[in-house]
Amino acid sequence: MEVQQTAAPIRGAEEAKQKIVFSGVQPSGKLTLGNYLGAIGNWVGMQQDYRCIFSVMNLHSITVRQDPAALRRQTLEVLAQYIACGIDPAKSLLFIQGHVSAHAELAWILNCYTMFGELSRMTQFKDKSKQHADNVNAGLFTYPVLMAADILLYHTDLVPVGQDQKQHVEIARDIAERFNGVYGDVFTIPEPMIVRSGAKIMSLADPTKKMSKSDPNQNAYVLLTDKPEDILRKFKRAVTDSGSEIRRGEDKPGVNNLINIYCAATGSTPEQVEQQFVGKGYGDFKMAVGEAVVEVLRPVREKTEDLLKNKDYLEQVYTEGAFQAARLADRTLEKVYKKVGFLAKPKR
Ligand code: TRP
Secondary structure, three states, rough: OOOOOHHHHHHHHHOOOOOOOEEEEOOOOOOOOOHHHHHHHHHHHHHHHHEEEEEEHHHHHHOOOOOHHHHHHHHHHHHHHHHOOOOOOOOOEEEHHHHHHHHHHHHHHHHHHOOOHHHOOOHHHHHHHHHHOOOHHHHHHHHHHHHHHHHHOOOOOEEOOOOOOOHHHHHHHHHHHHHHHHHHHOOEEEEEEOOOOHHHOOOOOOOOOOOOOOOOOHOOEEOOOOOHHHHHHHOOOOOOOOOOOOOOOOOHHHHHHHHHHHHHHHHHOOHHEEEEEOOOOOHHHHHHHHHHHHHHHHHHHHHHHHHHHHHHHHHHHHHHHHHHHHHHHHHHHHHHHHOOOOOOOOOO
């Protein structure tokens, strides 16, 4: 397989004044159906209309303790899964966050323009410091600042994220506005782009919680690498609600979640689903959802397996990506250096 030059479409985008999209997921585990329906799957279509940059956020991952070998493996796997889901390295810029040093460098600078108080109010920080009470490290606290650096380095206009990350995009805006207020127009002010239906896929074991790969209960989530029989088993066991009708309701988090997943997997509307399953029970419906998900994930899993057998190709993609990303990011960092009063970095 040949790696296409990403530089050409990116330069073309600049001329066409296309909006810039930046997003990424952490390789802190295996990706779930939630990551696919709520994030990566939605990025695929954006490649037509925007200049897209997608990164594997490994620097963020170590705010929680990781096994080094697993982190390395998952980083490559997430990159493979981006491509398997339909992110095209010829159209989008794909890279691994830790390969572009400007992220860490800008994060340091932005730290000095971010207030202790505003970071203390971040709900994810409050939640994670409860979850990992034995490791409330400074990185966990300044996590949103690194995320702001990710976004601001590329003059990002739009950041597709789940509802849970909206607050982080908002603080990135606040930091950018504060910085621009002092130094003039350096950063583009980004906007969160909250994706519609699939935005929040809930746990199959407790549909009041978000589907998460860090859930200790393996039946709570479906992985993109799960085999069809595992997927079907997990849906068969999915928690439903009292009653027996396939109908949405405020007091029916389990059924709502399954309907939502079925819609995201098949493209149906909730009304169509309710219509289609009139007179059917939860058992039938859970099987149908499981089968729909199996069909959606089958090509993703197969393509991922193929890509992971071709490490040279993946290495070419991330090498070229790192080079292209650094070129863009360094330009922004250079400007920031100048504004804050640092001597420009010597060039070789
Ligand atoms: N914090 C995001 C998450 O956990 C991942 C992320 C890091 C990100 N940097 C980003 C997402 C920049 C969008 C833009 O989902």
